[in-house]
Amino acid sequence: MSKEITSREKDYSQWYNDLVLKGSLADYSAVRGCMVIKPYGYALWENMRDVLDKMFKDTGHVNAYFPLFVPKSLFEAEEKNAEGFAKECAIVTHYRLKNDPNKPGKLMVDPEAKLEEELIVRPTSEAIIWNTYKGWIQSYRDLPLLINQWANVVRWEMRTRLFLRTAEFLWQEGHTAHATKEEAIIETEKMLHVYADFVENWMAVPVIKGVKTANERFAGAEDTYCIEALMQDGKALQAGTSHFLGQNFAKAFDVKFSDKTNKLDYVWATSWGVSTRLIGGLVMAHSDDDGLILPPRIAPLQVVIVPIYKGDEEKAMISNTVEPLLKELKEMGIRVKYDDNDNNRPGWKFAEYEMKGVPVRIAIGARDLANKVVEVARRDTKTKLTVDVNGLSLYVKELLEEIQVQMFNKAKAYRDEHITKVDSWDEFVHVLDTKTGFVAAHWDGTPETEEVIKEKTKATIRCIPLNNEQEEGVCILSGKPSKERVLFARAY
């Protein structure tokens, strides 16, 4: 078979690409920097989306949809935000094509169809949303306004990578408005915890919750909270962000409300988002050289049953045993598939489902039938066990839960081993270059120092962890006093 995967050791980037492409998650497209999410990858996204959507609704949010295009005048209203995104915007300047008089059969942009005002394809939706909120908010009775949207956004990236950084990607963006600063900060933190809960308990990827430094902060935000995950190559990945926007957007879009004493004030805002980038993180956090390893709770397919037979008679006998089992598993809410396709032999199917990261595989042949057992194989550990058909569905249900927990524990153990405290510059550089991962070090708190460290080592401050331990120390670069360690890493 040609479906060979480059090993992580040989070429980590290529390994990642192989998994995404050969695991049928996504494909390249004819558009620079844009990918096609294939059905299997989209099923994964749908599962993630459904869980998150429920979490948002359980915390009082509702969904809405805002336009893809943002008039330039609105876009530039919040200056810092506009500046932050200016270099990566796609812009619509015309609205019509016409036949090219010089090239029969070809089209050209009609110069007479130039838009009076250019439209920015949203890189994020704060501008259009806050322009809308202005009309929706008059009184404290209209607050809080808790809205989320599932959408695509476009950021014209110079260098793209499947899922991790594409020109167009899918995400959700929550945009909330509050009467008080305190309430907005609580919202910002609440959604960060929702993200952490989702990524850890559903995707089995451990994260560190923290706050970004000024350099890494979202343009237009007062504070950016984030969850940071660690990939198997020791690089960090920002998995989600939640921003406390202060009154910046309210002021830029003139969104005021009357409080109970009839006093006018600007509202307080938050925004928060996670994207299809999470899929890239999922792939890199768990998978191995044989293919994807997906956590059961969000795997499109949790269990696959492969029959092993000689002739139609045996196949029919196996199917007789499998059918009730299939029904039972489905009734338990387990996503299961019986692959009785004749076109491929069992060995081929084994390899294929391993590539796709299906958590549990059940193989059943004539020998098993006689003994009333099946072979149960785990994708995460690649171990196989013989299990009684009797009580199998309950066993599988429990096994799925166990796999979920073990995947998280394994990833967490790796992550925890890769948080290294260092107290000198030499040590700092050495750990970054050899052990990799997060490096916990003292920093003098200035953007200048952060910038120099980035230039010298390519490591950035991923975050200042929430509830960070306070500890006297000196900055690894400047030697100036510091009260706490921050987490550095090279990042995606």
Add this chain to the structure above:
RNA sequence: CGGGAGGUAGUUCAGCCCGGUAGAAUACUUGGUUUGGGACCAAGGGGUCGCAGGUUCGAAUCCUGUCCUCCCGACCA
């Protein structure tokens, strides 16, 4: 956007240097034998060689432009 590599059958690639009208493996179709870790035999179908120009009697091959992808860098909430 800079440096490097690449684009030829669904896929992986050979052919290109030295121009003569496209090939392998695998996948696919049909039939048969098979089936406990990516099966075997036989027959068959499938490519305007990324696209557009140019040179030439003749271009996958040489030249120019352009699009897409990968790797490294710059850039990136």
